[in-house]
Amino acid sequence: MPSNRQIRFFLKPLVFLACTAPLAWIGLRVIGFGPSLGPNPVEVLQDEFGIWTLRLLLATLAMTPMRYALGKAWPIRFRRMLGLFAFSYATLHFANYLVLDQQFDWALILEDILDRPFITVGFVGLMLLVPLAITSTRGWQSRLGKRWIRLHKLVYPATILVCWHFWWQVKKDATEPLIYVGLLILLLGARLWHNRRGARVKTTGPTTS
Numbered sequence: 211m212p213s214n215r216q217i218r219f220f221l222k223p224l225v226f227l228a229c230t231a232p233l234a235w236i237g238l239r240v241i242g243f244g245p246s247l248g249p250n251p252v253e254v255l256q257d258e259f260g261i262w263t264l265r266l267l268l269a270t271l272a273m274t275p276m277r278y279a280l281g282k283a284w285p286i287r288f289r290r291m292l293g294l295f296a297f298s299y300a301t302l303h304f305a306n307y308l309v310l311d312q313q314f315d316w317a318l319i320l321e322d323i324l325d326r327p328f329i330t331v332g333f334v335g336l337m338l339l340v341p342l343a344i345t346s347t348r349g350w351q352s353r354l355g356k357r358w359i360r361l362h363k364l365v366y367p368a369t370i371l372v373c374w375h376f377w378w379q380v381k382k383d384a385t386e387p388l389i390y391v392g393l394l395i396l397l398l399g400a401r402l403w404h405n406r407r408g409a410r411v412k413t414t415g416p417t418t419s
């Protein structure tokens with residue numbers, strides 16, 4: 211198990227760097243280093259920010275099952291950072307849509323959100339993440355107490371919605387969204403399994419041999 215110092219001074223900076231690396235790579239491509247963004251750079255940016263949001267959301271959700279698997283609490287210490295990075299990429303994904311894709315055409319944006327189901331679902335997913343990002347600080351956590359835990363359960367419907375958003379916008383091959391849906395099912399299944407097992411142990415009491 212990593213020590214407190216190793217987590218603070220090595221693992222956390224490493225995870226921070228890993229989370230900023232995709233953004234740095236996209237930035238380099240925008241200014242002309244690395245592979246070109248191709249004939250439709252706005253769509254490439256949209257897709258890159260979208261996929262990294264989803265990956266980071268799933269990484270955030272993976273911390274609790276990892277804690278169960280290892281029997282150690284330290285993976286939880288990465289949850290907040292991963293969640294905030296997921297939200298940052300989601301904000302860039304939405305900003306790219308508002309600024310570069312729709313160029314602040316509010317009528318068109320509203321029409322898209324109301325009339326294109328995959329956009330509606332993505333938008334609702336993003337809105338569910340907003341209160342989680344706002345209340346992610348220790349201050350909010352202690353102010354809200356038990357309600358904080360209940361509020362942060364919103365991450366589950368949010369991730370389900372954005373997986374659906376991904377699946378829905380695919381035109382031909384649905385393999386990639388299916389992989390993400392599979393991962394989400396595994397992560398949620400691990401929690402359910404752990405909670406049911408915990409409940410069973412509570413009702414039947416510890417088994418003695």
Ligand code: HEM
Nearest residue numbers: 256257260261263264300304307332333335336372376379
């Ligand atoms: C947390 C929230 C969201 C996540 C995780 C997310 C994720 C994704 C993913 C994974 C893709 C496909 C990337 C690919 O093809 O490789 C995508 C595409 C897209 N998303 Fe989102 N999205 C979110 C919210 C939104 C919102 C709020 C909007 C706009 C209101 C939006 C608009 C779009 C558009 C326009 C595309 C591109 C569709 C295309 O290429 O035809 N998304 N998103």
